[in-house]
Amino acid sequence: xHERRGFLKGLFGxxxxxxxxxxxxxxxxxxxxxxxxxxxPPGKKLGYALVGLGSLSExxxxxxxxxKTKHCKLAGLVSGNPDKAKAWAQKYGLPERSxxxxxxxxxxxxxxxxxxxxxxxPNSMHAEFTIRAAKAGKHVLCEKPMAVSVKECDxxxxxxxxxxxxLAIGYRLHFEPNNxxxxxxxxxxxxxxxxxxxxxxxxxxxxPRQWRLDKKLSGGGSLLDIGIYALxxxxxxxxxxxxxxxxxxxxxxxxxxxxxxxxxxxxxxxxPSGILANCASSYGCNLNRFRASAEHGWFEVQPAxxxxxxxxxxxxxxxxxxxxxxxxxxxxxxMDDFAECVASGKPTRVPGEEGRRDQRIMAAIYxxxxxxxxxxx
Amino acid sequence: xHERRGFLKGLFGxxxxxxxxxxxxxxxxxxxxxxxxxxxPPGKKLGYALVGLGSLSExxxxxxxxxKTKHCKLAGLVSGNPDKAKAWAQKYGLPERSxxxxxxxxxxxxxxxxxxxxxxxPNSMHAEFTIRAAKAGKHVLCEKPMAVSVKECDxxxxxxxxxxxxLAIGYRLHFEPNNxxxxxxxxxxxxxxxxxxxxxxxxxxxxPRQWRLDKKLSGGGSLLDIGIYALxxxxxxxxxxxxxxxxxxxxxxxxxxxxxxxxxxxxxxxxPSGILANCASSYGCNLNRFRASAEHGWFEVQPAxxxxxxxxxxxxxxxxxxxxxxxxxxxxxxMDDFAECVASGKPTRVPGEEGRRDQRIMAAIYxxxxxxxxxxx
Numbered sequence: 001x002h003e004r005r006g007f008l009k010g011l012f013g014x015x016x017x018x019x020x021x022x023x024x025x026x027x028x029x030x031x032x033x034x035x036x037x038x039x040x041p042p043g044k045k046l047g048y049a050l051v052g053l054g055s056l057s058e059x060x061x062x063x064x065x066x067x068k069t070k071h072c073k074l075a076g077l078v079s080g081n082p083d084k085a086k087a088w089a090q091k092y093g094l095p096e097r098s099x100x101x102x103x104x105x106x107x108x109x110x111x112x113x114x115x116x117x118x119x120x121x122p123n124s125m126h127a128e129f130t131i132r133a134a135k136a137g138k139h140v141l142c143e144k145p146m147a148v149s150v151k152e153c154d155x156x157x158x159x160x161x162x163x164x165x166x167l168a169i170g171y172r173l174h175f176e177p178n179n180x181x182x183x184x185x186x187x188x189x190x191x192x193x194x195x196x197x198x199x200x201x202x203x204x205x206x207x208p209r210q211w212r213l214d215k216k217l218s219g220g221g222s223l224l225d226i227g228i229y230a231l232x233x234x235x236x237x238x239x240x241x242x243x244x245x246x247x248x249x250x251x252x253x254x255x256x257x258x259x260x261x262x263x264x265x266x267x268x269x270x271x272p273s274g275i276l277a278n279c280a281s282s283y284g285c286n287l288n289r290f291r292a293s294a295e296h297g298w299f300e301v302q303p304a305x306x307x308x309x310x311x312x313x314x315x316x317x318x319x320x321x322x323x324x325x326x327x328x329x330x331x332x333x334x335m336d337d338f339a340e341c342v343a344s345g346k347p348t349r350v351p352g353e354e355g356r357r358d359q360r361i362m363a364a365i366y367x368x369x370x371x372x373x374x375x376x377x
Numbered sequence: 378x379h380e381r382r383g384f385l386k387g388l389f390g391x392x393x394x395x396x397x398x399x400x401x402x403x404x405x406x407x408x409x410x411x412x413x414x415x416x417x418p419p420g421k422k423l424g425y426a427l428v429g430l431g432s433l434s435e436x437x438x439x440x441x442x443x444x445k446t447k448h449c450k451l452a453g454l455v456s457g458n459p460d461k462a463k464a465w466a467q468k469y470g471l472p473e474r475s476x477x478x479x480x481x482x483x484x485x486x487x488x489x490x491x492x493x494x495x496x497x498x499p500n501s502m503h504a505e506f507t508i509r510a511a512k513a514g515k516h517v518l519c520e521k522p523m524a525v526s527v528k529e530c531d532x533x534x535x536x537x538x539x540x541x542x543x544l545a546i547g548y549r550l551h552f553e554p555n556n557x558x559x560x561x562x563x564x565x566x567x568x569x570x571x572x573x574x575x576x577x578x579x580x581x582x583x584x585p586r587q588w589r590l591d592k593k594l595s596g597g598g599s600l601l602d603i604g605i606y607a608l609x610x611x612x613x614x615x616x617x618x619x620x621x622x623x624x625x626x627x628x629x630x631x632x633x634x635x636x637x638x639x640x641x642x643x644x645x646x647x648x649p650s651g652i653l654a655n656c657a658s659s660y661g662c663n664l665n666r667f668r669a670s671a672e673h674g675w676f677e678v679q680p681a682x683x684x685x686x687x688x689x690x691x692x693x694x695x696x697x698x699x700x701x702x703x704x705x706x707x708x709x710x711x712m713d714d715f716a717e718c719v720a721s722g723k724p725t726r727v728p729g730e731e732g733r734r735d736q737r738i739m740a741a742i743y744x745x746x747x748x749x750x751x752x753x754x
Binding site for chain 1: 570571572573575577579581621623624625626627628629640641642643644645647650651652653654655656657659661662663664670671672673674675749750751
């Protein structure tokens with residue numbers, strides 16, 4: 001395990017450098033302000049409170065905090081369902097004082113066991129709980145998408161700056177070795193310059209009553225929820241910010257997909273160096289692959305965004321190669337990294353500004369699909 | 378070999394039905410007029426004359442006619458290079474009277490050994506030689522792209538109609554078992570409805586002095602030459618005609634790629650049923666895959682468009698499956714099929730009207746890329 005950490009640190013260094021260099025705008029990362037807050041004692045495991053005890057918290061995040069993280073642990077719960085919260089507290093051995101409802105959540109400010117609030121709520125609730133957590137003096141890790149509008153992103157960033165807390169977005173693939181290898185191969189031009197990127201993310205959505213299909217809670221359709229992975233991949237593989245976007249969308253089932261909740265949306269990003277990226281997002285079918293095609297070969301991850309089982313490969317003039325990279329729990333890596341950032345004052349590689357960039361592009365994607373025009377970014 | 382033919386006939390039947398059903402507009406196939414010409418004696422191998430003795434003729438078409446076709450053979454040569462033509466004639470045992478220059482080509486009308494002219498010239502010469510061949514009373518197989526403008530396509534179709542000869546376009550993948558399997562799986566909804574198609578075709582182009590990079594000869598860039606495979610695939614997998622297209626293009630090397638000769642162009646097609654297709658074309662990198670993502674699985678060919686070694690596979694809830702379909706020489710299958718069409722008066726599945734549809738869409742792709750607007754089709 002020690003070796004794995006070492007390996008990850010190596011990749012972290014690369015990842016941070018590679019992704020921070022080309023990113024445009026947004027000023028300083030939120031993290032730089034947070035350096036002023038007193039760091040926790042060295043060696044202390046930081047405490048995370050989970051806001052929202054849905055499937056992601058239950059099956060990924062809580063198990064990671066229970067047995068996989070090195071620098072943090074589960075320290076609090078925030079739920080709208082008191083019975084569920086009680087059962088969780090029992091399971092994870094949490095005291096009653098660390099269980100909160102959405103109403104009394106703000107009292108979390110008086111709980112010294114909780115350093116970081118992880119917002120795992122439906123999209124439209126991200127802004128409110130991020131801002132409330134910041135006001136309570138807690139650092140915030142907020143699931144993707146950051147919010148449902150750029151304006152909300154601005155408010156979240158401002159609230160965290162004002163409170164001198166760090167804000168990170170739950171972009172777990174920034175901590176996944178195969179995705180990081182994609183970035184390395186692109187940045188080092190191992191196969192020459194990247195010319196075309198293809199990134200697709202989707203799944204056939206089930207229950208039509210779920211929050212993802214309710215625009216009030218989701219803020220949109222497949223793009224905000226799953227297509228954002230394709231947008232992220234295009235951006236981190238290109239290592240540049242897109243200069244424009246063109247998009248088309250589709251709803252083949254008007255009962256399941258109401259207006260404003262697109263089933264599929266395809267979008268093309270143009271980057272300053274001439275890289276073009278074809279991206280796809282869908283709630284109608286499985287899409288799960290990021291590929292970069294370069295002058296002398298291609299490299300891809302497929303599956304690209306599963307919680308487990310991500311596989312990368314490349315093909316050059318020397319032939320095909322299956323990668324054999326360490327298997328990492330994305331959520332454990334993401335939470336440990338942020339805990340280290342909070343502890344050391346080092347800025348996170350996935351700050352609110354990064355979430356805001358995606359939000360701005362996603363708004364342009366919707367604008368392009370609705371207008372039939374390429375939107376300059 | 379007999380079994381293979383039987384298998385192919387089965388696929389041909391399917392392919393014809395599947396592709397002719399959804400295709401819109403264009404009136405009757407050119408082939409229907411040709412039914413009035415007297416068929417050659419049964420059992421006779423029809424004679425092909427090759428116009429243009431470049432790499433494709435040398436390495437694919439002539440060898441196929443020499444040893445792989447059942448219903449046709451090499452019977453004539455048309456070349457701008459007398460020495461080359463003489464060497465070819467010697468190699469393939471052709472009489473001197475069946476060798477033509479571009480100037481005296483029209484005398485081909487008096488040569489009873491030649492039934493079909495296969496135009497394998499640079500794109501901008503397709504229209505002229507198709508029309509001259511038709512006027513000489515010969516049926517015409519013309520390489521893709523059919524021409525460099527829709528107007529030329531109209532002239533070619535009109536010339537063949539007037540001469541009561543058939544016109545086919547060299548869409549060899551309509552005769553390739555893995556590509557036909559893609560069509561079958563889409564049409565039969567084996568994995569449910571197709572939602573998203575991804576089709577990409579490209580290669581890193583070499584010698585900057587070649588005709589493909591000279592707009593006067595090529596009529597455009599990668600799209601007309603290689604991206605047309607992606608456009609074709611999107612259309613035959615969808616089984617519908619697109620209602621609009623959005624495109625972006627790129628030239629990263631202005632020395633190699635002059636204005637009007639795009640290096641890469643990405644385009645999104647929207648189909649009436651809601652299927653969306655992301656397509657990519659490039660002279661900057663290898664792209665070689667067609668994939669359909671459906672409700673309950675996906676299916677793909679990769680490599681998709683090589684002369685040899687095309688491989689298909691699918692993945693459903695039952696797991697992955699590598700296809701094991703017969704290996705076919707695309708050019709032999711294409712030329713044999715057209716010979717049979719000519720002999721029987723049956724319309725070809727790849728008529729001039731099919732080439733014209735692509736030409737119209739390619740013009741819209743360029744228009745969209747230039748204007749930044751989605752173009753209705």
